Amino acid sequence: MVSTAPPQVAPRTAARRVKLLKTEVSRGTAWVLRAASILVPLVAWWALSASGVVADTFLPSPPDVWAAGLAMIESGDLPGDLLASLGRIGAGFGLAVLISVPLGFAMGTLGWAQPLLEPVIGILRYLPASAFIPLLIIWLGIGETSKIALLVLGVVFFNTLMTADVVRQVPARLLEVSAILGAGRARVASRVVFPYALPGILDAMRVNAAAAWNFVVVAELIAATSGLGYRITRAQRFLQTDRIFAILIVIGLIGLTIDITLRLVRGRVGRWSQ
Amino acid sequence: MTLRLTGVSREYVPGVPVLSGIDLAIEPGEFVTVVGASGSGKSTLLCLIAGLARPTTGQVLLDGQEVLGPGPDRGMAFQTASLYPWRSVARNVAFGLESMRMPRAERDERVRWLLEEVGLTAFAGSLPGRLSGGQQQRVSIARALACQPRVLLLDEPFGALDVQTKEDMQLFIRQVWQDVGTTVVMVTHDVEEAVFLGQRVLVLSSDPGRISQDIPVDLPEPRTLEVRRGPAFLALRARVEDLVRAEHRAHQAAQARKGHAGSA
Numbered sequence: 001m002v003s004t005a006p007p008q009v010a011p012r013t014a015a016r017r018v019k020l021l022k023t024e025v026s027r028g029t030a031w032v033l034r035a036a037s038i039l040v041p042l043v044a045w046w047a048l049s050a051s052g053v054v055a056d057t058f059l060p061s062p063p064d065v066w067a068a069g070l071a072m073i074e075s076g077d078l079p080g081d082l083l084a085s086l087g088r089i090g091a092g093f094g095l096a097v098l099i100s101v102p103l104g105f106a107m108g109t110l111g112w113a114q115p116l117l118e119p120v121i122g123i124l125r126y127l128p129a130s131a132f133i134p135l136l137i138i139w140l141g142i143g144e145t146s147k148i149a150l151l152v153l154g155v156v157f158f159n160t161l162m163t164a165d166v167v168r169q170v171p172a173r174l175l176e177v178s179a180i181l182g183a184g185r186a187r188v189a190s191r192v193v194f195p196y197a198l199p200g201i202l203d204a205m206r207v208n209a210a211a212a213w214n215f216v217v218v219a220e221l222i223a224a225t226s227g228l229g230y231r232i233t234r235a236q237r238f239l240q241t242d243r244i245f246a247i248l249i250v251i252g253l254i255g256l257t258i259d260i261t262l263r264l265v266r267g268r269v270g271r272w273s274q
Numbered sequence: 275m276t277l278r279l280t281g282v283s284r285e286y287v288p289g290v291p292v293l294s295g296i297d298l299a300i301e302p303g304e305f306v307t308v309v310g311a312s313g314s315g316k317s318t319l320l321c322l323i324a325g326l327a328r329p330t331t332g333q334v335l336l337d338g339q340e341v342l343g344p345g346p347d348r349g350m351a352f353q354t355a356s357l358y359p360w361r362s363v364a365r366n367v368a369f370g371l372e373s374m375r376m377p378r379a380e381r382d383e384r385v386r387w388l389l390e391e392v393g394l395t396a397f398a399g400s401l402p403g404r405l406s407g408g409q410q411q412r413v414s415i416a417r418a419l420a421c422q423p424r425v426l427l428l429d430e431p432f433g434a435l436d437v438q439t440k441e442d443m444q445l446f447i448r449q450v451w452q453d454v455g456t457t458v459v460m461v462t463h464d465v466e467e468a469v470f471l472g473q474r475v476l477v478l479s480s481d482p483g484r485i486s487q488d489i490p491v492d493l494p495e496p497r498t499l500e501v502r503r504g505p506a507f508l509a510l511r512a513r514v515e516d517l518v519r520a521e522h523r524a525h526q527a528a529q530a531r532k533g534h535a536g537s538a
Contacts, residue, residue, distance in 0.1 A: 171356070173352060173354065173356045174356055174358070176324075176326055176344070177350070177352070177356050177417075178369070179326070179343075179344040180324055180325075180326070180344045180345070180346070180348065180349065180350050180418075181346055181349075181369050181370035181373055181417070181418075181420075181421065182345060182346035182370055182373040182374060182421060183369070183370075183373045184373075187373060191369075191372075192358065195358075195360050196358075196359075196360070271401075272359045272360040272401050272403060273359065273360075
């Protein structure tokens with residue numbers, strides 16, 4: 001029987017890697033791809049604006065945008081607006097975290113908090129925060145309070161539910177072990193549940209920080225006298241698309257910085273979970 | 275000065291006892307192993323002693339005091355080590371001592387002693403994720419022993435380990451028991467392990483779980499690997515195996531009857 005088997009293909013296949021659905025690339029390739037991810041759209045933009053197909057007023061060239069950005073930095077507008085937006089994010093997102101993390105923690109641990117809070121938060125989170133802007137202006141005026149309130153509304157419900165989910169994932173066995181070792185409820189909450197859930201809580205914050213960054217710009221588009229969103233509406237009035245582009249890039253870079261910072265913090269805090 | 279269970283039963287579903295009519299007395303310093311077919315309520319028995327569950331009827335008494343909840347006078351280790359993954363090995367062992375608010379110097383000293391006892395001094399600063407399964411289980415046992423419990427409860431602690439590691443761990447737990455002198459109640463599905471380690475083997479029956487046999491193990495001390503090859507050990511192991519097998523068959527027959535009754 002063996003002799004009748006078809007001749008075997010040379011064992012060239014031995015060196016090949018097994019192809020799984022989730023494939024990996026080498027580190028070098030990954031960096032090349034990362035660079036391409038930024039450079040390809042940039043070059044495409046440059047080529048499109050240089051070709052003259054689209055008028056400069058609609059699609060300014062990268063050098064024009066660079067110049068507009070520098071001009072705004074020199075005049076002091078951009079740094080001022082940036083600080084204003086970051087201040088609002090700090091206050092709004094910070095407040096949302098201060099409310100949502102304890103609330104989510106309670107929902108994940110206390111038996112009565114879950115059925116009490118889940119239905120109402122489940123409804124509230126589907127109401128788009130932007131739809132509250134008119135109401136917030138009527139209630140709180142066009143000052144800082146209404147903008148911070150919008151940020152809080154946009155973040156607090158999602159972050160509460162996500163925190164609750166993370167907290168619920170603490171293994172029951174770990175809670176049993178802790179009780180056997182003499183830890184009371186408060187100790188279990190602070191020394192077991194919280195550290196176990198912390199990396200997941202930071203993950204939730206990272207996702208919702210992006211949402212907060214969106215809402216701050218939205219809030220400033222409507223009614224503001226400072227901030228990056230306000231600067232965009234002003235530039236629109238004078239058809240300064242180069243300025244709009246420069247601000248959009250700044251918004252993107254700040255978002256990236258926030259994301260990387262939270263990722264680093266998460267990596268440090270959650271070293272054990274990797 | 276004993277661990278005593280009187281008329282203990284436990285139902286999770288009303289009318290369906292998992293354990294029933296358990297009367298048991300364990301003397302201080304005894305090493306008792308518990309074997310039984312699946313569904314005999316072995317783990318439930320430990321949970322009742324630990325105070326993680328309350329008996330439906332009857333009482334669990336430790337030194338005459340009724341057990342009403344979990345506490346550091348009863349240490350417990352499970353099949354999964356269930357360590358705190360963000361705490362170093364030393365800080366895992368220290369957890370119970372921190373809860374007791376033991377002074378720092380005393381605590382450090384005790385942790386140092388325990389790590390030496392379980393042979394993990396070199397890993398004091400490591401995170402549990404770095405350790406092998408057997409090492410993790412040693413940490414879990416050291417952590418359970420830290421508060422100097424009167425009873426150490428072990429729920430199939432070596433069930434997930436490979437054969438070699440398991441053998442090491444069996445010698446290890448025997449040594450620790452001799453050094454520490456605490457009472458040990460260990461549940462296992464491995465009859466060989468039960469006979470090798472225990473001074474007494476309890477065989478549980480199923481449907482509901484009852485103590486069907488309470489067998490003294492009259493084997494030479496210390497229990498070395500040679501003891502395990504001797505005729506006395508092999509004979510006793512065979513006897514306990516037959517008992518467990520009979521219970522297992524009876525349990526399966528009962529399940530089959532229930533199945534037929536359900537489908538009829």
